[in-house]
Amino acid sequence: MTEPLLRIEDLTVRFRDPNREGGTLTALDGVSLDVAPGEILGLVGESGSGKTTLGKTALRLHEPAGGRILLRGRDIAHLSEAALRPHRRAMQMVFQDPLSSFNPRQTIATAIATPLLLHRLCSKAEVRARVLAILEEVGLPAAFAPRFPHQMSGGQLQRAAIGRALALSPDLIVADEAVSKLDVSVRAQILNLLRAVQRRSGLAMIFITHDLHVARFLCHRVAVMHFGKLLEIGPVEEVFDRPRHDYTRALIGTLHSPAAKQGNAP
Numbered sequence: 264m265t266e267p268l269l270r271i272e273d274l275t276v277r278f279r280d281p282n283r284e285g286g287t288l289t290a291l292d293g294v295s296l297d298v299a300p301g302e303i304l305g306l307v308g309e310s311g312s313g314k315t316t317l318g319k320t321a322l323r324l325h326e327p328a329g330g331r332i333l334l335r336g337r338d339i340a341h342l343s344e345a346a347l348r349p350h351r352r353a354m355q356m357v358f359q360d361p362l363s364s365f366n367p368r369q370t371i372a373t374a375i376a377t378p379l380l381l382h383r384l385c386s387k388a389e390v391r392a393r394v395l396a397i398l399e400e401v402g403l404p405a406a407f408a409p410r411f412p413h414q415m416s417g418g419q420l421q422r423a424a425i426g427r428a429l430a431l432s433p434d435l436i437v438a439d440e441a442v443s444k445l446d447v448s449v450r451a452q453i454l455n456l457l458r459a460v461q462r463r464s465g466l467a468m469i470f471i472t473h474d475l476h477v478a479r480f481l482c483h484r485v486a487v488m489h490f491g492k493l494l495e496i497g498p499v500e501e502v503f504d505r506p507r508h509d510y511t512r513a514l515i516g517t518l519h520s521p522a523a524k525q526g527n528a529p
């Protein structure tokens with residue numbers, strides 16, 4: 264078996280409990296899983312089950328209370344911000360709401376160019392051509408380069424957000440409900456784009472979604488989260504067609520309902 268790109272071992276994350284003075288809340292409880300290079304792993308589970316916490320902790324946007332986060336074999340769980348810097352480029356996140364992930368006073372071209380220059384991935388002379396190539400890669404004509412975020416639709420902005428992440432040639436993208444705010448017709452286009460860029464670039468993706476149709480369409484494997492624990496993980500068809508847990512069975516029940524079979528897929 265190929266070495267995993269990301270290995271998460273016994274990961275535990277606690278937050279301060281806002282409802283209990285001095286209390287803590289365990290958002291992730293001993294979660295272990297691997298992500299292979301070039302794989303799309305879906306994280307599904309109901310609200311509050313720990314999906315976002317897992318995605319963000321994998322990228323070290325949170326520091327875990329326990330466990331290991333091995334990125335290409337190197338444990339990054341407790342690295343300082345300075346020691347993390349070289350790894351940051353390799354791990355990018357795409358959020359649910361593209362509008363709030365862009366600076367409203369910056370054009371799309373500047374938003375894509377800034378991280379490229381910051382990480383010294385191209386020179387000032389090359390950056391314009393690079394930005395236009397990235398826009399093209401995500402299906403946006405060059406005319407979008409000078410636009411501001413409020414001058415774009417949700418789908419166009421999510422394309423730009425994917426482009427901004429791709430620009431850094433990451434090994435891993437965590438997409439957190441990246442299509443759930445989009446209209447159904449646009450949703451399918453963005454899912455197709457994600458699938459195409461993943462195939463083209465060979466990057467791995469953790470795709471967080473509460474929508475099981477979307478998970479089934481896009482992901483190779485799927486992990487089911489429940490109350491901060493990993494309930495089961497396996498190839499999409501296996502988990503959806505032969506779930507091992509009653510909870511998973513209940514969660515996917517809707518997928519096999521007559522309405523779902525009549526083509527409500529994304």
Ligand SMILES: Nc1ncnc2c1ncn2[C@@H]1O[C@H](COP(=O)(O)OP(=O)(O)OP(=O)(O)O)[C@@H](O)[C@H]1O
Pocket residue numbers: 278279288289290308309310311312313314315316317473
């Ligand atoms: N920064 C934080 N501070 C305190 N508690 C948090 C924080 N982030 C998440 N939590 C709590 O951790 C638990 C898991 O939340 P998380 O957002 O990871 O779940 P989720 O499955 O992604 O849910 P959703 O689908 O609603 O985004 C919840 O109880 C949540 O309230």
